[in-house]
Amino acid sequence: MTNTLHRFGDAASFRDDFVVFAIPSRGNNDADSVPKLQQFLRMAVPFRPVNLGDARHGGALRPSRSMNPTSHWNRDARPDFEAVITGLSTPTTAAAVFDNRAAAEDFVKAVRAADLGLSVNISTSIDGAEQCCDAAGICRHSVGYSLGFEGKTEHLPNADVLKISTMCGHGMVSASLSKKMIDWVKEGRRTPEQAVTYLQRFCSCGVFNPVRAKRLLEEARTRTK
Amino acid sequence: MLRLRAEPRHAGSTSSDGLVLAQRAYGKINTLVTINPKKCVACGNCTYVCPMGAIYIDPEIKRARINRDECVECYACYNGMSQEHLNPAMVRTIRRVFQMIRVRFDPEPDVCPTAAFEPDELTWPRIVRRAFSDPRVPHESTGVEGRGTEEVKTNDVSGRVQVGEVGFTIEFGRPGVGVWMRDIEEMCRALAQAGVSFEKRNPVTSLMTDSRTGALREDVLNEKVLSAIVEIKTTIDRTEEIIRLVWEVEKRLDTVIAIGVGTRCDNDGEDRVVAPILERLGYRLERAKTNIGLGRMSNPQAVRREETVNR
Numbered sequence: 001m002t003n004t005l006h007r008f009g010d011a012a013s014f015r016d017d018f019v020v021f022a023i024p025s026r027g028n029n030d031a032d033s034v035p036k037l038q039q040f041l042r043m044a045v046p047f048r049p050v051n052l053g054d055a056r057h058g059g060a061l062r063p064s065r066s067m068n069p070t071s072h073w074n075r076d077a078r079p080d081f082e083a084v085i086t087g088l089s090t091p092t093t094a095a096a097v098f099d100n101r102a103a104a105e106d107f108v109k110a111v112r113a114a115d116l117g118l119s120v121n122i123s124t125s126i127d128g129a130e131q132c133c134d135a136a137g138i139c140r141h142s143v144g145y146s147l148g149f150e151g152k153t154e155h156l157p158n159a160d161v162l163k164i165s166t167m168c169g170h171g172m173v174s175a176s177l178s179k180k181m182i183d184w185v186k187e188g189r190r191t192p193e194q195a196v197t198y199l200q201r202f203c204s205c206g207v208f209n210p211v212r213a214k215r216l217l218e219e220a221r222t223r224t225k
Numbered sequence: 226m227l228r229l230r231a232e233p234r235h236a237g238s239t240s241s242d243g244l245v246l247a248q249r250a251y252g253k254i255n256t257l258v259t260i261n262p263k264k265c266v267a268c269g270n271c272t273y274v275c276p277m278g279a280i281y282i283d284p285e286i287k288r289a290r291i292n293r294d295e296c297v298e299c300y301a302c303y304n305g306m307s308q309e310h311l312n313p314a315m316v317r318t319i320r321r322v323f324q325m326i327r328v329r330f331d332p333e334p335d336v337c338p339t340a341a342f343e344p345d346e347l348t349w350p351r352i353v354r355r356a357f358s359d360p361r362v363p364h365e366s367t368g369v370e371g372r373g374t375e376e377v378k379t380n381d382v383s384g385r386v387q388v389g390e391v392g393f394t395i396e397f398g399r400p401g402v403g404v405w406m407r408d409i410e411e412m413c414r415a416l417a418q419a420g421v422s423f424e425k426r427n428p429v430t431s432l433m434t435d436s437r438t439g440a441l442r443e444d445v446l447n448e449k450v451l452s453a454i455v456e457i458k459t460t461i462d463r464t465e466e467i468i469r470l471v472w473e474v475e476k477r478l479d480t481v482i483a484i485g486v487g488t489r490c491d492n493d494g495e496d497r498v499v500a501p502i503l504e505r506l507g508y509r510l511e512r513a514k515t516n517i518g519l520g521r522m523s524n525p526q527a528v529r530r531e532e533t534v535n536r
Contacts, residue, residue, distance in 0.1 A: 003360070004514065006399065006483045011511045025379035026426070029523040056361060063307040063335065071309075072333055112519060119379040119520035129515035139494030141518030142380040144394070144487040147508045151475040151482040155402045166400050170360035171451050172301045174276040175401045180334060189331070198335040202274065202305035204360050 003169025004095075004123035004207050005146045008162040011125040017212045018104035018132070019123040020044070021095035022116065029117055030091040036116045037094040041085045043114060044096035047107040051097040052084045053206010060084050061210075063201045077197040084206065099211035101128055105135040112136050160220040164213055168203040177202070182220045192217035258296075258303045262288045264341035266316040268332055271302050271342070276401045276451060289341070297403055297451045298347065298355035307333075308340040350444045353406070357428065357450035374427055374454050377487035382520040385424070386487050391461050391499055392424075394485035395471060397478070398452035404480040406432075407446040409453055413439030415474045416457055421467065424456035461488070464502045485514075 004019045022040040024033035041052050053059035060079030064071070088094060098104040104122065111120055122129040126145075133140050149156060156162060157175040164178040165171075181195035190198075192214045200208045260271075260280075265288040272280045272289065279295035280302065282288070316338055323330045332338060347355060356362060376394055377386055386392040395412065398404035409429060416423075417439030423430045434440050459467055468484065475482050488499040500510060522528050 005485055005512065006396070007512060008400075009511070010509075014512060021378075023375070023378050025375060025382040025520065027524060028379070028382045028527045029520060031524045063305055065308050067307050067309040067336060069309070069311065075333075108517065112517075116519070117521045117523050119381050119516060121378050121514050121516050123514045124512065126510055126513045126515075129513060133494065133515065133517055136517075138517045138519075139492070140490045140496075140515050141494075142377040142386060142487060142489050142516040143496050144377045144392075144485050144514040144516075145500070145503060145508075145510050146512045146514075147484040147486060147503065148511075149400075149481050149483050150472075152402070152479055153481055155481060156400070162400065169399070171276045171299070171358075171399060171401050172305055172360065174274055174278075174301065176273040176275070176278060177334070180273050184334075198333070201307065201335055202301060204304065 003205060005144060006149070006166060006169060008149070008159065008166045011127060013163065013212075014125040014128060016099040016215065017124055017209050018098040018101060018128060019095055019207050019209075020098070020104055020107055020111070020120065021093055021123070021207075022111075022118040022120050023093045024091045024118055026091075033091045033118060034088065036118055037092070038085050038088050039114065040111065040116060040118065041081075041088065041094050041096065043110055044107055045081055047096075047098065047103045047110075049081075049096045049103070050099045050209060050211045051079065051095075051200070051206050052081050053095050053203070054084060054088045055093040055095075055205040056090060057084070057087045058204050059200065059206025059208060061197060061200045075197075077193075093205065095205065095207045097207055097209050099209065101131060105132045108132050108138070109136045112138060160216065160223060163216050164199065167208045167213060168205075169207070170204055172202045172204050173199050173208065174202070182217060185217050185221050192221075258291070258298065258300060259343050259345045260289050260291060261341045261343050262286065264313050264339040265289050266313050266320065266339055266341075268316075268320070268330075268338060270332060270334055271306065271337060273334065274302055274305055276301050277403055295403070295449065296354075297358040297449055298351070299358035299451050300355070300361070302337075303342045303344065304359075304361065305335070306342070307336045309336055309338045310340050311338045313339045350448055353432075353445045353448045354450055357453050374424070374456055376456065376485065377516055378514065379520060380487070380489065380516050381518045382522060386458060386489055388489045388491075389461055390458055390489070391464050392487040393457045393459070393467060394487070395455045395457070396452055396483040396485065397455075398450065398480050399483050400481075402481045403449050403451055404453060404478075405446070406441060406448050406450065406453075408478045408480055409455065410439065410441040410446060411478065412471070412474050413441065413455060415439070415470060416455070416467075419467065419470055421457040421459050424458065427454065427456045429453050429455050461498055461502075464499060465506060468506055
């Protein structure tokens with residue numbers, strides 16, 4: 001799951017995007033990993049994450065299988081962190097998304113102190129991750145660089161759309177829906193907050209960053225191209 | 226629970242035995258998505274949510290339809306859309322009336338108002354599409370959801386990439402372009418010719434009939450997936466050579482590629498070797514995934530194995 005690695009944007013555009021995730025290694029430390037993963041997620045809550053998720057069940061805002069006509073006017077767009085934590089039932093990747101470095105740093109310090117024994121990764125700008133590690137007194141073990149997109153890039157949509165749609169690295173937030181939401185925000189048919197909730201529900205592992213998405217929609221609203 | 230088992234290498238034969246094994250392995254995710262024409266009201270919401278753009282409104286039947294060639298069975302439509310259970314006849318009537326008086330029908334864009342998407346039987350080899358495209362399905366060969374790879378994310382435990390080595394993840398089709406397995410095979414063959422080693426615990430590797438040649442099972446080559454990752458490992462001194470090889474092959478492939486380069490940091494937590502090579506090749510390094518080294522073995526068998534090695 002390199003689903004957070006290839007988010008589109010320059011380092012500055014990741015200033016409000018810090019994904020910290022824990023992952024068990026199959027055959028090495030997965031046997032007793034479920035309670036540890038739950039503990040990892042639970043520990044994140046006091047640091048006010050903007051999303052939590054596990055790769056099997058999704059994020060803190062999920063689609064509903066049983067809407068009724070009245071629910072359009074009172075759809076619950078509040079993230080349900082407790083459902084994510086209690087719903088994690090199998091060894092998988094658990095992720096916490098933060099919109100500021102201070103929170104990510106404090107969380108990493110807490111995770112280090114808890115000594116869960118799981119692999120923990122920070123996915124953000126290279127400098128941002130280094131600063132988190134320095135603050136927590138941690139030496140980086142390994143690093144995986146994203147070299148961006150290449151090949152037939154003419155198939156890709158424009159940068160505004162890419163920045164939003166690549167926040168679900170699994171590709172479940174489609175470019176078409178991202179473009180449609182940018183257009184709807186431009187037209188004033190939906191607010192950025194509303195548009196973000198539609199997009200976020202498609203992310204199947206909970207790493208979509210609604211705060212960054214809202215900012216990107218605001219920026220795209222006034223862009224001319 | 227849905228689980229995907231990528232076939233073991235011996236099943237790469239096209240013999241009936243191989244096919245039976247393959248079908249058994251993938252049998253637990255044997256459903257594809259269909260649109261029930263009796264329920265569909267052609268609201269068009271699903272045409273936007275499909276990552277491949279494979280859903281359209283057919284003007285002849287006035288219902289949404291799936292372009293089966295382009296559909297990668299990712300289930301974004303079925304899993305991602307909220308479902309309402311309105312009466313289709315009523316919704317069609319309302320929409321027609323609104324259309325006549327030029328009133329804009331403005332539904333919630335992430336909802337299928339009549340729950341028209343339904344799972345149906347999915348057979349081999351098409352089942353491979355879902356295995357590589359639906360991120361909720363873990364690959365049996367690795368136990369990992371998404372594209373099924375651990376890469377350097379667990380390097381502190383697995384030791385997959387050691388000092389002096391570099392691990393490549395060459396990802397095809399992301400974001401939202403998709404890739405045919407035959408294109409992946411072309412890259413695999415070129416890499417195999419260069420003498421690299423493919424990561425064994427990787428879903429693409431598990432579809433190879435021969436990792437020395439990079440050949441994939443013949444019966445999956447005409448399947449399209451949302452994305453897939455080829456994982457290789459080599460020594461650091463070959464970093465530039467491998468990247469130049471990828472550049473050469475990607476010109477011939479009708480898809481996008483995202484390269485990830487993983488390396489082990491030194492004792493100070495720094496990478497002073499690989500990043501300069503990448504920058505010299507013209508890459509601007511903006512984002513990375515940093516393993517902070519908190520993992521350790523805890524499965525009893527793995528701990529015993531480690532103790533034996535250290536003894």
